[in-house]
Amino acid sequence: MEKLFKAFNIKLNTVNDTLLERYLVHDIDFNERLIAIKGSRGVGKTTLLLQYIKSTLKNDGSVLYVSLDDFYFQANSLVGLAEEFYENGGKYLFLDEVHKYDNWSIELKTIYDTYNTLNIVFTSSSILEIYKGAADLSRRAVSYELRGLSFREFLKIDSDIELESYDLETICKNHISIASEITKDLRIIPHFKRYLKLGYYPFYKQGELAYHQKLANTVTLALEVDVPSIYNTEYQTIHKLKRLLYVIAMSVPFQPNITKLSAKIDTTSRSSTLLYLDYLERANLITNLKTSGKGNNYLVKPDKIYLENTNLMYAIGSSAEEVGNLRETFFLNQLNYKHQVNNSVESDFLVNEKYTFEVGGKHKSSDQIKGLEQGFIAADNIEVGFRNKVPLWLFGFLY
Known part of the structure; x- marks a missing residue:
């Protein structure tokens, strides 16, 4: 997990916090425990997450961002990551590209039901349907869609x-x-x-x-x-x-x-x-x-x-x-x-x-x-x- 935190900090330090704050930030209720942000490739989902973390949350070990196409998940499970993160004081878990992880819906449901003080935000491709995964998340997750830039x-x-x-x-x-x-x-x-x-x-x-x-x-x-x-x-x-x-x-x-x-x-x-x-x-x-x-x-x-x-x-x-x-x-x-x-x-x-x-x-x-x-x-x-x-x-x- 140490390597994941290191990669997260590098990514967080390189994000441009003066870049446009997207419209969706003001629509999302971040008090919800499970939030899905969908959108097509290139519209800025990752930047939105990192900007929100940088501007709103304390980077004190209670926050972790990770992309689920990381090599870490070749030998480790998402549930295992959440367990270790939670036991070490984790509060906010941001998961990018969940559709690249095979059992994403089952494990997110397990995490949500097990760790009731852990807030999870995950991004995915626009074509992901959270109610059609192996586990139905529609009653747990609040879903939003990030579009490309408006003319404004x-x-x-x-x-x-x-x-x-x-x-x-x-x-x-x-x-x-x-x-x-x-x-x-x-x-x-x-x-x-x-x-x-x-x-x-x-x-x-x-x-x-x-x-x-x-x-x-x-x-x-x-x-x-x-x-x-x-x-x-x-x-x-x-x-x-x-x-x-x-x-x-x-x-x-x-x-x-x-x-x-x-x-x-x-x-x-x-x-x-x-x-x-x-x-x-x-x-x-x-x-x-x-x-x-x-x-x-x-x-x-x-x-x-x-x-x-x-x-x-x-x-x-x-x-x-x-x-x-x-x-x-x-x-x-x-x-x-x-x-x-x-x-x-x-x-x-x-x-x-x-x-x-x-x-x-x-x-x-x-x-x-x-x-x-x-x-x-x-x-x-x-x-x-x-x-x-x-x-x-x-x-x-x-x-």
């Missing part, structure tokens, strides 16, 4: 511009005054275009030239490492997932023909193709958009498929220059976190069964939402809107 957060980390967030209703009602205040001393459009290209994953700060290559590598790791560690998938399945993602990236957004998609990835089973689409969505690589009322069962064919965020369009797609796709992907990505977003029969998106949005450029007409009481245009390339025309970039201030 990007402004802070990229240019040290600190602005507040707004809920959707406030944006729809007061977008003119909000946008006017933000843009009075700030030319927002160049920042927004930069965000669409490289602003979603915090690791772009490590170097912009290699960012998209690193992002493509991150996608490969998610498919080759994270998916097999959670689902019992064979090599051929991973190969088909890669091919499916590539096919989608070349043509998003599109209305899928499952029969044609199946043929392109050499799968004869319709249900298998729909399952693969579900895997990709759970890995936060795509978003399967469905019409309201169809349900969330993976066997229901999506009406449209998008890449999960605009940065992926530059890293693995060929449609990054198709500005309409960029606009819709951004809107869906930012709204999809805290809101129910469905395909709209009248327009592009139906949000919370209430708001209808048409996404387009500055000259986009309102013909498709005419007569809708809660119909709006999300318009690109404008700083301040007018009536029901809301600047597209402002939807990046929802978190």
Whole structure:
């Protein structure tokens, strides 16, 4: 265990505590005894843990951070670590990458039930389902999801511009005054275009030239490492997932023909193709958009498929220059976190069964939402809107 503490201290001393404090820190109730933080690779889960430890807890031996892919666990169990840590005064145990440990759910349940003064926070891939492990943790663990940077957060980390967030209703009602205040001393459009290209994953700060290559590598790791560690998938399945993602990236957004998609990835089973689409969505690589009322069962064919965020369009797609796709992907990505977003029969998106949005450029007409009481245009390339025309970039201030 001494080596684990040494590795923890090295990692803690190297974390940048002046880096952006993510929105999720304020949403998590750290008084809970078992907390799950899920999120895709590269969104900053490890940094969030270390920043919280450094800013809030005393590094006096009662706190330990460890990644479960450490070689220590080749000869030691998680339960054994927790027992030794607890007996030596441990109070806060932070576990990174739990999906890389075979019996994570059973042992976490054992630890939780045995050591009732030990607080545990664990991170995992976005596709981990805590209620589908060998032991059901859904009644014990409180689960949160960390997303990539919002446009608002990007402004802070990229240019040290600190602005507040707004809920959707406030944006729809007061977008003119909000946008006017933000843009009075700030030319927002160049920042927004930069965000669409490289602003979603915090690791772009490590170097912009290699960012998209690193992002493509991150996608490969998610498919080759994270998916097999959670689902019992064979090599051929991973190969088909890669091919499916590539096919989608070349043509998003599109209305899928499952029969044609199946043929392109050499799968004869319709249900298998729909399952693969579900895997990709759970890995936060795509978003399967469905019409309201169809349900969330993976066997229901999506009406449209998008890449999960605009940065992926530059890293693995060929449609990054198709500005309409960029606009819709951004809107869906930012709204999809805290809101129910469905395909709209009248327009592009139906949000919370209430708001209808048409996404387009500055000259986009309102013909498709005419007569809708809660119909709006999300318009690109404008700083301040007018009536029901809301600047597209402002939807990046929802978190």
